[in-house]
Amino acid sequence: MGQGLISDDVINQIRDRVDIAEIVGQHVALTRTGQNLKGLCPFHQEKSPSFTVSSSRQIFHCFGCGAGGNVYTFLMKLTGAGFPEIVRDLGRKVGVDVPESAGGYSSEARTQLGRIERLNAAAGAYYQRMLLDHTAGAPARAYLDGRGIHHNTIAQFQIGYAPQEWDGLTKAMLKEGFTPADLVAAGLSIPRDQSGQQKTAASGHYDRFRSRVMFPIVDLRKRVVAFGGRILGEGMPKYLNSPETPLFKKGQTLFALEAAREAAGQQHTLIIVEGYFDAVALHQAGIRHVAATLGTALTAEHITVIRRFASNVVLLFDPDQAGVRAALRTLDLFVNSGLSVTVVSLPEGDDPDTYVRKYGADGFTTLHQAAPSLLDFAVEHSLRTAESGTVEDRIRAVDAVLRILQKSAHPIEREERIRLVAERLGLSQQRLIDRYPTLASEETRRPSPRPAVTPAVASPKPKANPEERDLAHLLVQGSLSAEDLRRLSPDAFSASAYRRLIECALQHREQDGRVSVRGLLDTLINDQECGSLVSELSMSEQHYDDVPAHIAGCLDTLERRGRERTMGALIQELKAAERERREADVHRLNRLINEMRIRKAGVMPAALTSAVKE
The missing domain is CATH 3.90.580.10 (Zinc finger, CHC2-type domain)
Known part of the structure; x- marks a missing residue:
């Protein structure tokens, strides 16, 4: 099994x-x-x-x-x-x-996850039916039409409508066989006694989403894990998301990422916006490498997810102060993350949705091409404060700029930006540099922010001689002949991971005497002791001028080292026999040592090998 x-x-x-x-x-x-x-x-x-x-x-x-x-x-x-x-x-x-x-996986947790997954799919289908309903869905269809959302876009993102009815979804899902407990676990219904309302509802529960345009939130496995709803008309909150469930973690999820990942991978770029309509409108305009946060700030987990698809990130937040603050808050997350981050600033009064409807994809491309890096955006924001404020404001702003620049791991980048800041503020570049140590000491006293991703610490590699590593590499590349394998012994290798690899390889020989590389990889690729070594050797590209000659040379070296170890062991055994006056053992050991010295440059004959083992 x-x-x-x-x-x-x-x-x-x-x-x-x-x-x-x-x-x-x-x-x-x-x-x-x-x-x-x-x-x-x-x-x-x-x-x-x-x-x-x-x-x-x-x-x-x-x-x-x-x-x-x-x-x-x-x-x-x-x-x-x-x-x-x-x-x-x-x-x-x-x-x-x-x-x-x-x-x-027959546990209660597994069963609950499966029921939430099926319930979310059924709820999504219900919301879509309600949007298409001639009477009930009319307000939502009119709203979407007013926002310029096309029918094919509605279908692509499975947009739906939660009608004003107090418990419409709850009653519909109960008829489909789901229980009130299922609806609560999925975050779709709320027990009436928690509502503070005097309404009556099916089974004592009422719908979480009512009178809202509904956006299914789909994970990377194409499952509907949650919903976001935009209210029609007046009311708060304007946007409402599902609560966290066993299937949905808000700080790890981005809306429309599943739809964006292919384009993001092709362009190595992911655009991050703040709202459902912003993401949908950009996708509709043909800008498909776009995902949205879910009403929360970006998290370290988000950065980890983003790195799977893109090496460049574009932050496209609203141009108001809240949007600026949202961009600035991401600085600690992105700094030195290996991601190149730029910030697109929209004209005053526009958000991504309205801008792309006015100017289309070409207008956005123009903005994108002129966008500053996140570091430059943060510096510019602080400099504007310095130029327009009091002396105290200027001092605080200069310190803010220097703290921002300290986050960069590139000294040349820091030096160039300090020069530009000094010119901009009419200050001495050296004075700014002299301010660095004070700020650095302040930073060390502050709690360190949580890193965006795990630091790059390589797993310890098993130590081995070059000949051992080359033989192991050529082995997993399928380059060793049957004759080579007959000369190969696990005991000749100094590291346990290599010995494990050789032992397993000798057990995977085919009828022609060569190793079945596929069988070896299947067996060892997840092996705790040598799995990482096997995958590394399989991927390593190393050139050998003459592969058969190099293999023969490595085998000769390992055999010579083996004989030297045997010689050393025999000499130690001889000394012990002499101390203990075991004459027969002294005679036998002297004979073996002398024969090994005579044949030092060759291979021990079978008779001698047998004698050593006596």
Whole structure:
């Protein structure tokens, strides 16, 4: 059997039908480099791509943090889902049935997740029916038409309508077999005794969303995980989101990311806006690499998600003070994250929705091309305060600018910006530089902000001699002949991870005596001791002038070292025998040592080898 209760046959069928490059490419912006694909690692912070995917071997490896594995490993590490859930999801995509009992996921939590998922899908269909209803949906259709939203865009984003009726959704879902507890768990209904209202409602519950245009929030697995609603007419809050549920975490989710990820990967850029209509309007205008926050500030988890798809980020917030503050708050999240961030400022009175309807995609492209970096945007904001304020304001603003510049890890970048700031304010550049130590000491006393992503710390690599590493590399590349393998011994390798690799390789020899590389990778790719080593060696590109000669040389070196270790052990044993006056052992050991010295440059004959083991 495979992992859990899922058979190896099912696991292998699914893996053979998917292409890891296609799956990874849905989450990481990849570019082709030789035979492999490269991108920024989604599992740690880096500025230069070290995350590599091999279509031919169906594995991935990050040379920065050491993460590696197959398509199952990637999705488990990326989503946090368990192995059975990943297998089941991939199985549905490629048409391989995975028994529901497989994986031991019959727990109450698993059942609840499944019911919330099905309930959200049913609720989304209900809201769409209500929007199309001739009478009930008329106000919402008129509103969407007034916002310039086309019918095909409504269909693409599955936009719906929650009617004014107090418990319309609740009654509809109860008829479909869901329970009041299901509706509460999904955040779609609220118990009446919590409402403070005197209304009566089905089963003592009322709908959370009423008289609102509804936007399903879809995750990267294409599941409806929550909803956002924009009220029709007056009322507060203008926008209302589902509460967090076992299926929905607001600080990890971006609206329309599932629709944007392909375009974001192709352009290596993701545009971040603040509202549902902003995202929808830009998509409708043909700007498809756009996602929106859900009424909250960007979080470290958001940055981690964004890095899977893009290396460039465009912040497109409203031009009012709230929008400026929202952009400035992201500085600590993005600084030194490996992402290039720019800020597009819209004309006063416009938001992304209204601007793109006026000027179209070309108008936005013009703004984008002139957009400053997030660092420059933050500096400019502080400089405007310095130029227009009192002396005290200017001092505070200068300190703010220097603190911003301190966040940059690039000394040349800092120096150039300090020069520009000094010129702008008519101050001495040296005076600004002299101010740095004081601010630096203040910063060290402050609590450190939570990092946006895990620091780039590589996993410890097993130490091995060059000959050992080269032989292991050529082994997983399938370059060792049957004769080479007969000369290969796990005991000749100094590191346990290498010994484990060689032992397993010798167990995966085919009828012709060569190693089945695919079988070896399947066995070891997730091995705790040497999985990372195997993925790294599989992805490493190293040139050898003469492969057979290099293999022979490495084997000769390992055998020579083995003989030297044997010689050393025999000498130590001889000394012990002499001290203990074991004459027979002294005679035997002297004979073996003398024969080894005579044959120092060659290979020990079988008779001598047997004698050593006596």
